[in-house]
Amino acid sequence: MSDAAARVADATGNWVDTHAPLWLRPYLRLSRLDRPIGSWLLLLPCWWSAALAAGVARDLSQLPLMIPLFLLGAFAMRGAGCTWNDITDRDLDAKVERTRSRPIPAGQVSVKRALVFLLLQVLVGLAVLLQFNRFAVLTGIASLLVVAIYPFMKRITYWPQVVLGLAFSWGALMGFAEVLQRIDATALLLYAGSISWVIGYDTIYAHQDAEDDALIGVKSTARLFGARTHQALVIFYGLAVVLIAAALLRGGVHWPAWLGLAAFAMHLAWQINRLRISDPVLCLRLFKSNRDAGLLLFAGLLVDALMRA
Template sequence: MIIEAAPRVADSTGNWVDSHAPLWTRPYLQLARFDRPIGSWLLLLPCWWSAALAAGVAGDVSQLPWFAALFFVGAFVMRGAGCTWNDITDRDLDDKVERTKSRPIPAGLVTTKQAAVFMVLQCLIGLVVLLQFNGFAIATGIASLIIVAAYPFMKRITYWPQVVLGLAFSWGALMGFAATFARIDPAALLLYAGSIVWVIGYDTIYAHQDAEDDLMVGIKSTALKFGERTHTALAVLYSLAVLLIGGALFMAHAGWPAWIGLAAFAAHLVHQIVRLDIKNSPLCLKLFKSNRDAGLLLTAGLVVDAVLRSL
């Protein structure tokens, strides 16, 4: 059992883990990124989009609060499991990157075996959540684990690891339809595609924090691939995300609140591109985190639309 205090991870700010969690739990909570929950929110948002859009198609929001709660728990737990797996596989790289060398495994606060046990525990909690859905949704959720397992290795072999991250982080865009209808509609596929492109965009912003260190240790990313062309690349990626998500709304016969939500989402993405300075790491982190707010704007529009269509 770890009893010493865990140092604050480099890209973490003041939070309940650092200030209130029992000392022995802090390295594990850091492994699961509970000190930095933005990734959990970004994993959750496509789930909520899909659940709300599916509820609108069904004209029934009676299950939406329950699904939203399940997705909330599942996203936070499974993002924690994924991050733990990532830290296990990256343990020999993290100590070479300034932002990650203070993570629990390279800092010596948790052994690889302890991290693996913790990861399995999180997966079991995630399985309990998944079992609350129908059989088709359960199978769909389990299928995502293949992508999650592969992701940490992609940065070693391709400049496009963000594509694989997008495949994993956007999986929830399929889950709302799977849970509601026990099938995946064309609207869900378009929503999934749009979310993937969105993830590639925002994680490119995030990756610019580590660009110099990544170059030295041989880690690949779209930040290095795009370089000074990042603004142009983001304009293309974010435009495509909005168009694909708009296609999903069209296929689902969404009403005006959903379109307003999409417009607000799009305006937020434009704001990110305008403000971005790839040489300013704190700003990159701030803009990356702001994607939670962008996603919540779209969520609000979809939920209002679902409620109105259920009346």
């Protein structure tokens, strides 16, 4: 198979396709390093919690190390999660136009080799996790159960995005576990707000596959909400903003954090107004734009932490 034919359908023209060694490309695609948006979305709640917890503690001493560690850990564990997802979903992926070119259903990587690659990525993630305190290590390990069961949820419930939210938002607890060595109401409110955000943006993402999913029996909130997706997004994005605002209020933040939240909220409102669920290209673009929304909130929280310290 030529490399052009081996490329994943919705991820062409990236650095993996053009610069990575040929033998390595299927593995980089398996870990989604050709599409890093998911790693960013896993990372951002980690950075939010690190900045907010540092502001609460009025202590920035741990931030210079936490920020790069969370970056490396998010990319490693998102890669591991995607590899696990592709192993469990290999038969379903072969039936969907957008995913049939993924490395396992396309025959580029065997299941055995994918399992070895999964283990390597988990070891990298574990090495990162062990740089934190004992409470943070235990908190991080506790997330693995949610990650493990997520791929199976789309087979049994129209709400797999909730389980994805539980997994992708876990980082909202990690900053508090490391800086304050506790998970309090502020952390839980931030976690709940992030879960609502994930449900919203992954509903947008799932609309790319809604027709194929219906044919093969895969469930999602995109299929559940259908034409009512805009109204559902108002609820979940609105809830995300309210819950995060409650976390900020309890955390005693100053105006930069509120400004970041306002920018975050405006971005989510723009997504809802712009969305056309019948346009998969637009759905993907709006989904990816959530990195920018999350960075706006992080910038506000970081400036707030600097001011309070």
